[in-house]
Amino acid sequence: MKQKFLLVVAVVLFACLSCSKHYVPAPDQKYPADLANAWMQLHIRLTRSTTGYNSLVSNRSFGYAGITLYESLAPGIPGSRSLLPQIGGTAVTTDKNRNAYYWPASANAAMAAISRSFFESTSDANKASIDSLENAYSVQFQSEADVDEIQNAIEYGRQVATSIFEWSKTDGGHQAYLHITDPNITQLGDGTGHDGIWISTTLPPAAPALPVHPHWGDNRSFIANIAVSTQPGPPLAYSEDPKSPFYEMVNELYTISLSLSHEDSTIARFWGDQPGNLNVPAHATNILTQLIVNKHLDLELAAAAYALHGIALYDASIAAFKTKYTYKLLRPATYIRNVMMHPDWNTVIPTPSHPEYSAAHAVVSAASAAILEKIFGAHCSFTDHTYEATYGARSFNSVADYAREAGRSRLLAGIHYSPSIAAGLVQGRLVGYQVVQLRIR
Known part of the structure; x- marks a missing residue:
């Protein structure tokens, strides 16, 4: 039976909202966030x-979609900075006073255009959506x-989307949905x-499955050289000796797999994000979106x-895959x-067709949590209603708790060793720390 998930968010109570003053919106820009949320839900x-559009390809599309959304609005926000020059791109300039544009129309046109470009191969029904x-x-x-x-804004939004x-x-990732494997690497x-x-x-x-996206770690990142600067050390030295640390690491996972509780299995499947449901970046x-809705962000x-x-x-996906295809761990x-x-013996969810170290779900989730922490505060509790x-819903006392559970889910699912998850959480956090240094003001 196909799993159901929630894209339209129910009302949830959160304990706090602690926004850095760096992200406080300008007093004269109070358009509601409905448009942004609607486009991101369609993107999901x-x-x-x-x-x-597996998790890797989707990580990339969410990156460019988010940048397009922000850049289509940035000139209309007093004191704002374009992100593009900070991440290797070129800002798109306006030729009129900012009051000559209705900025939500710019965002609407930009998101429609970037969606058509990235999802050129999608179904006619999706294109109609x-x-x-x-x-x-x-x-x-x-x-x-x-x-x-409105017309000024539409033209500008489309220009932004085309440029981006x-x-x-x-x-290095253009049309990656057509090149998931490399026939030269079997x-x-x-x-x-x-x-x-x-x-x-x-x-x-x-x-036998071929290794997927073996060159992803060489893609150009938004933060220059982030894959290199966030690399963890090597995994444990491989050994088949029952007294070796490597054997003990695998045996820990095997022992856990023999006595999974109902809660353990639920966690493994909740964060499994298997085909037919959401993938990892869509879930994140x-x-x-749930936080934006419930905190009434503009x-x-x-x-x-x-x-x-x-x-x-x-950037987290690039960093993780640089590690994976450097060490190629089984x-x-x-x-x-x-x-x-x-x-x-088998796993709770299917094992992905790429090397084990580091745990990509942990890397991506920790990077996601670092951004959420910057916006909503380190101790902001929330409930995830996605599945x-x-x-059932999953509740967390902090965004860091979300990342830790998402990472641990891979141990419970039987597809990652605990040291790989720990290394992934550190790696993802390092990615997130670099991203939050970008300036929007």
Whole structure:
């Protein structure tokens, strides 16, 4: 039975909102965040239903979508700074006074344009949804602003989207949904797993899976050289000796797998984000949307939040995959079946087709949490309703707790060793710390 998830957020009470003064919105810019949320919810739907939009490809699209949203509004925000020159891009200038634009119309046009560009291969029904959302806001704007202000804004928003999309083509990930594997890379080691190098964990009669996105770690990041500057040290030295630290690490996971509680299984599946539901960055973005809705952020602050969050997601994925294909560590299922001799052992959720170290979910979740912490405060409690209909809601005392549970879920699911999760949480936090140094004012 296909799992259900919530994209329209119910009312949730949060304990706090502690925004840095760096992110306080300008007093004369109080457009509601509904437009930003609606476009990001559609983006979530598009990543869920467009072929090839796995977590990695989606991390990238959320990054560029968030930047597009913010840049389409930035000139209309007094005292704002463009993010683009800070992340290797070029700001798009305006040729009129900022009061000559109706800025929500700029954001609407920009998000429609960037969505069409990134999801050029999506279904006709999804393309119609992009048109429908854009048109719905266009009709609404007719009663809110002068026709010239709206048209000026539409032209500027489209210009922003075009400029950013053209820039995105040069980062190494363009149309990655068409190039998930490299036919020239069919195995990473000797193909046995006894060298400690990753091999496919799919079981017969299924064909062995190829390693996915082996070059992702070489993509251009938004924060220059972030993959290099956030690299963890190497994993434990591979060994098949039952007295070795490596064997003990795998045995910890195996022992846990034998006595999972109902809560353990729920955590593993809640954060599993398997195909047909949300992927990892879509889930993280849905958490951000819930916080934006329940804290009543305005359009400016919501756009900045989506931009910083998206930048963190993409850069975290690049950093994690740089690590993965540097060390190429095998997955627990390979070791448990072939070395510990439990051939029928399996994981709670399918093992992804890429090396184990570091744990990408931990890296991405920790980077996400660092952005949420900057915006909402380190001790802000919240409840995630994303899969409430299937697994119930998950409540957290802080955004850091969310990252820790998301990371640990991979140990409970049987697909990551605990040291890889710990290293991933540190790595993701380092990514997030660099992203929050970007200035929007």
